[in-house]
Amino acid sequence: GQQLNQSPQSMFIQEGEDVSMNCTSSSIFNTWLWYKQEPGEGPVLLIALYKAGELTSNGRLTAQFGITRKDSFLNISASIPSDVGIYFCAGGPGGSNYKLTFGKGTLLTVNP
Amino acid sequence: NAGVTQTPKFRVLKTGQSMTLLCAQDMNHEYMYWYRQDPGMGLRLIHYSVGEGTTAKGEVPDGYNVSRLKKQNFLLGLESAAPSQTSVYFCASREPGRGNIQYFGAGTRLSVL
Numbered sequence: 001g002q003q004l005n006q007s008p009q010s011m012f013i014q015e016g017e018d019v020s021m022n023c024t025s026s027s028i029f030n031t032w033l034w035y036k037q038e039p040g041e042g043p044v045l046l047i048a049l050y051k052a053g054e055l056t057s058n059g060r061l062t063a064q065f066g067i068t069r070k071d072s073f074l075n076i077s078a079s080i081p082s083d084v085g086i087y088f089c090a091g092g093p094g095g096s097n098y099k100l101t102f103g104k105g106t107l108l109t110v111n112p
Numbered sequence: 113n114a115g116v117t118q119t120p121k122f123r124v125l126k127t128g129q130s131m132t133l134l135c136a137q138d139m140n141h142e143y144m145y146w147y148r149q150d151p152g153m154g155l156r157l158i159h160y161s162v163g164e165g166t167t168a169k170g171e172v173p174d175g176y177n178v179s180r181l182k183k184q185n186f187l188l189g190l191e192s193a194a195p196s197q198t199s200v201y202f203c204a205s206r207e208p209g210r211g212n213i214q215y216f217g218a219g220t221r222l223s224v225l
Contacts, residue, residue, distance in 0.1 A: 009152075031212040042116075042202050042216035043155075050211060088154065092212030098143055098162055099170070100212060104154035 006089055006103030014111050019076040021106045023089035031092030032065050032072035033100065038085045046087075047074070079110050114138050118203050118217035125193045125224045133188040133220050135203030143206045144186040145170075145214060146178060148199040155202065161186055193224045 006023045013019060023032070031050055035043035047058050049065035049072060056063055060077045072089055089103040116137045125131055135144065143162050147155040147170075157170030161180040175197060177189045186205075190197060200221050204214040 006154075033213065035216075040218070042204075042218045044216070045213055048211055048213055090212075090214075098160060099145075099157060100214060102155040104152060 004089060004091055004101050004103040006106055008106055009104070010107040010109070012109045012111065013079055015079060015081060017079050019079055019083070019108060020073065021087060021089075022071060022073045023091070023103045024071045025091055025101070026070070027091075027093075028069040029091035029093060029101075030069070032063070033090040033092065034061075034063050034072070034074050035088045035090065036085050037088065037105070043088055076108075079108075081110050081112050084108060084110050116203055116205055116215055116217035118201075118220050120220060121218065122221045123223070125190075125222065127194060127224060129193050129224075130189070130191050131193065131222075132190075133201055133203075133222075135186045135188070135205075135217060137184055137186075137203075137205040137215075139205060139207070139215065140183070141205035141207045141215075142183075143208065144180065145204040145206075146176070146186065146188045147202045147204065148172065149202060149219075150199050158188065158201075193222075195224045198222060198224045 034046045037043045047063040053067045054065040063074045086105040088105045090100040119134045145160040146158040156172045159178040161167045164183040167178045179187045200219045203217045206214045
């Protein structure tokens with residue numbers, strides 16, 4: 001089946017630093033989604049990407065849909081303590097396939 | 113706006129016991145999903161449903177059964193719980209054609225002793 005490689009697995013940073021994480025796949029996706037999961041909660045959608053090369057921002061978050069359709073990147077600028085959580089990428093093949101393929105997540109810890 | 117609601121939030125079972133996890137969504141979504149989340153494993157799909165009365169196996173279906181008798185509800189059953197089923201279970205739903213976006217519940221934390 002399809003697999004997503006998400007890196008890094010974890011990050012421990014100081015407040016105010018910028019953060020970058022990415023997902024790569026051996027397969028092409030038509031949709032890339034980025035979710036955040038806070039402790040004790042379910043994943044919440046941050047950004048959705050639908051077009052190769054697309055760059056989309058949501059506040060301090062910016063995500064890009066790779067031009068090969070096999071990767072995506074998420075950047076967080078000027079991190080704050082509430083950015084703590086697990087960030088997941090998810091690829092959607094589109095068409096009649098109902099399922100998403102999830103990365104294993106990046107655990108972000110922000111030191112105040 | 114309740115969105116996706118999962119009950120119960122926590123449960124402890126003994127090996128061999130059975131239980132049912134309930135997922136309810138009030139968004140009139142056609143598709144519903146059950147995932148399990150284990151440390152370092154991400155989200156793995158157990159079963160899913162593309163409409164009332166339909167279900168299909170996901171990546172890790174063994175030991176679980178599901179039912180979708182009503183469009184708004186998706187039940188996950190464990191007939192004979194095993195310690196390997198200790199996990200956090202998430203339900204999600206989505207509407208066809210809405211860019212693959214799935215909306216998640218807050219999860220059920222299950223421990224099997």
